[in-house]
Amino acid sequence: MRRIKQLGIWLGMAVMLMAVCTGCTAHAGKEVDPVQAAEQLKQALEWQDTLTRLDDGAIALLYNIRQEDVSAQCVYASTGATAEEVAVFTATDDEAAERILQGAQARVTELRSGFENYVPQEMQKLANPVLCVRGNTVILCIHSDNERALEEIDALFQ
Amino acid sequence: MRMGVRRRYERRSYRKRYRIRHPWRTISLVCICALLYVGGTVMAQRLTKQGESQQEKAPVATEQPALQARADGQTPPAASPAATDQVAANKNKGASASDAQQDKFADALFIGDSRTEGLKLYAGLQAKFLTAKGMMVNTIFTKPAVTTADGQKITIGQAMAEGQYKRVYVMLGVNELGWVHSDQFIAYYTTFVRELKQAQPSATIYVQSILPVTRAKSQSSDVYTNEKIDDYNARIREMAQREGVQYLDVAQAVRGADGALPEEATTDGVHLNKAYCQKWTDFLRQKTSR
Numbered sequence: 001m002r003r004i005k006q007l008g009i010w011l012g013m014a015v016m017l018m019a020v021c022t023g024c025t026a027h028a029g030k031e032v033d034p035v036q037a038a039e040q041l042k043q044a045l046e047w048q049d050t051l052t053r054l055d056d057g058a059i060a061l062l063y064n065i066r067q068e069d070v071s072a073q074c075v076y077a078s079t080g081a082t083a084e085e086v087a088v089f090t091a092t093d094d095e096a097a098e099r100i101l102q103g104a105q106a107r108v109t110e111l112r113s114g115f116e117n118y119v120p121q122e123m124q125k126l127a128n129p130v131l132c133v134r135g136n137t138v139i140l141c142i143h144s145d146n147e148r149a150l151e152e153i154d155a156l157f158q
Numbered sequence: 159m160r161m162g163v164r165r166r167y168e169r170r171s172y173r174k175r176y177r178i179r180h181p182w183r184t185i186s187l188v189c190i191c192a193l194l195y196v197g198g199t200v201m202a203q204r205l206t207k208q209g210e211s212q213q214e215k216a217p218v219a220t221e222q223p224a225l226q227a228r229a230d231g232q233t234p235p236a237a238s239p240a241a242t243d244q245v246a247a248n249k250n251k252g253a254s255a256s257d258a259q260q261d262k263f264a265d266a267l268f269i270g271d272s273r274t275e276g277l278k279l280y281a282g283l284q285a286k287f288l289t290a291k292g293m294m295v296n297t298i299f300t301k302p303a304v305t306t307a308d309g310q311k312i313t314i315g316q317a318m319a320e321g322q323y324k325r326v327y328v329m330l331g332v333n334e335l336g337w338v339h340s341d342q343f344i345a346y347y348t349t350f351v352r353e354l355k356q357a358q359p360s361a362t363i364y365v366q367s368i369l370p371v372t373r374a375k376s377q378s379s380d381v382y383t384n385e386k387i388d389d390y391n392a393r394i395r396e397m398a399q400r401e402g403v404q405y406l407d408v409a410q411a412v413r414g415a416d417g418a419l420p421e422e423a424t425t426d427g428v429h430l431n432k433a434y435c436q437k438w439t440d441f442l443r444q445k446t447s448r
Contacts, residue, residue, distance in 0.1 A: 049425045052432045058279045061287075077279055080272040080291070081426035114291035118272070 030157045032137055034088035037156050038074035041086045044152045045143055049078035051086065063087070065103035069096035083111045083122040087140040100138045104131055107140070261447040265324035267358070269298075269314060273369060273429060274329050280432040281439040286321065288314045294333045295346035299353075315350070319357040325446060326358050329366040329408070331390050332428065336381040344393050351401045363403040364446060367391040369438075370409055373418040375427025382428065384418055404446075411441030 042051055054062070054075045062077070072090040087104060091097035108129055115122040130141040130149045134157050141149040263285035268274055271293040278287040290303035293314065302311035318326075328351075334343045354363060368387045370376075376384045391409065398405035412434050414420040419427070423434040430438065 050431050052280060054279060055282060057282065057284075061278060079425055079431050080276045080429040081424070114272075118292035 031090070031135060032088070032156050034072045034074040034090050034137070037137070037139070038076055038086050038088045040156060041088075041139075041141055041149070041152055042076050044155075045141075045145070045149060047078075047084050048144070049082040049084045051076040051078060051084060059087075063100075063103045063107055065089070065100050066096075068092070069099050082119070083115050083125050083142050085111075085140065085142045087138075089138045091136045091138060093136065097133050097136050097138055101131070101133055104138060104140045108142070111142070259443065261443050263325070263442075267318065267321075267323040267326045267361070268328075269318060269326065269354075270329040271333055273332065276430050277435050277438060280435040283439065286323065288317050290314065292333055293330065295330050295343060295350055296334075298330070298350055315353060318354060323358055323361045325364065326354060326361045327364045327366060327406075327442065327446075328354070329368070331368040331394065332382070332387075335368075335383075335386050335390065340390060340393060343390065344397050347394065348397055348401060351397070351403060355401070355403070362446075364406045365394060365398045365403055366406045367394060367409045369430070370413055370417065370419045372421055372424060372427040373416060374421065376418060406442070406445060408438055408441055411437050 038053075054077055056073070058077075059073060059075045060067070062075070069091055070089050071092050073088065075087040076085065078084045085107075087107075089100045089104075091100050108126060108131065112123065112126045115126060125142050125144050128146060130139070130143070130146050130153065132139055132150075132153065134153075139153055141153065143149045263283045266283075266285040268277065268283075268285050268287045268289070270277075270289050272289070272291040274287065275289045275291065277283070278289060288304060290301070293301075293303060299313055299315035301313060303314050304312050304317040306312060306317075330347065330350075331343070337343050351363065351365065368390055370384050370387055371379075371382045373384075375382050387409075391407070395405045395407075412419055412423060412430065419430075419434075423430055425431070
């Protein structure tokens with residue numbers, strides 16, 4: 001009886017260990033193409049404004065990030081009527097991803113400053129926008145439905 | 159009581175025997191624990207990172223001023239020697255139509271509100287932009303809207319004196335449509351233009367007309383009406399003549415047959431999409447490129 005009990009405990013521990021390892025690889029292993037990812041988010045979510053893809057020069061104007069930190073990028077921005085935006089960056093390494101993340105946070109701060117006295121209702125989208133790092137990919141999605149946006153982002157990495 | 163002591167003794171001696179008789183089990187247990195610890199640590203780090211990423215750092219936001227735009231240090235300096243040489247070269251050989259089409263406004267400064275921000279993003283110009291959402295003729299000297307390279311916040315009025323440009327394009331007025339006294343609007347605008355002339359003595363200054371809004375917007379709003387815009391534009395034109403600067407009726411580049419901004423140009427009736435920003439740029443090239 002004691003042996004069966006111990007076997008059960010080991011088995012449980014082994015299952016837990018396997019689960020932890022699988023979780024790590026599922027997130028860190030998959031890489032996404034920023035252009036396809038941004039396009040998919042643009043298509044999958046309903047947007048109030050017209051989103052237009054920015055060229056690299058315009059991205060540099062909005063995001064204060066070092067070009068050597070980015071291996072690929074894609075940003076869709078609004079006309080200025082709303083704060084809606086999708087940005088996907090592939091960083092060259094983990095540290096670069098952290099710097100890009102900070103650049104994206106600064107972009108959100110800038111948008112908040114711009115909209116708070118201009119179109120205050122946009123502050124709802126800017127209160128807690130989805131900004132995440134998956135492996136070396138940094139994603140910012142400013143949308144009215146964060147839960148839905150996060151679901152779509154999760155789907156990109158499955 | 160004695161039975162309890164005996165049981166504890168038996169348990170201890172069993173554990174001792176167990177360790178001696180089955181050392182591989184102990185080793186495996188230690189290995190599994192170590193693996194679990196490593197796996198758990200990695201997972202915890204990932205979760206912490208994601209958690210931090212997904213929540214905004216509110217205290218940072220509260221430290222920011224109400225209006226902020228970047229100094230756009232990444233854009234090539236408008237009056238850089240290369241740009242100046244290019245303009246000079248164009249002048250010497252006589253600018254052709256194809257030269258005008260190639261004009262990226264590298265020697266130009268654009269000043270304006272959120273509509274000019276759209277131009278900054280979608281026109282693909284290499285100009286310097288000093289823009290901010292909600293910018294007005296009275297706040298241009300008071301609201302810190304530009305972040306300099308060293309992180310300081312300055313007003314557009316201060317920033318426009320940095321660097322010298324060949325051409326300066328200004329568009330302001332749509333955010334002032336709700337003002338009770340349009341005289342006040344023109345008085346502030348005049349003050350701004352005079353300051354701009356002092357800051358950019360060798361530049362050609364173009365004051366652009368306010369772009370129209372859509373018919374739906376005009377009919378549904380007491381503030382953003384095309385009648386008011388036409389009235390303001392007439393007064394801006396007079397002011398430009400008085401102050402000796404160029405007036406550009408850019409509204410004609412985006413106006414539909416009914417005089418309003420077409421619905422296809424915008425989502426909110428005010429801000430232009432990329433296609434219409436390009437119409438605006440084409441007009442500027444046609445009228446002002448050298």
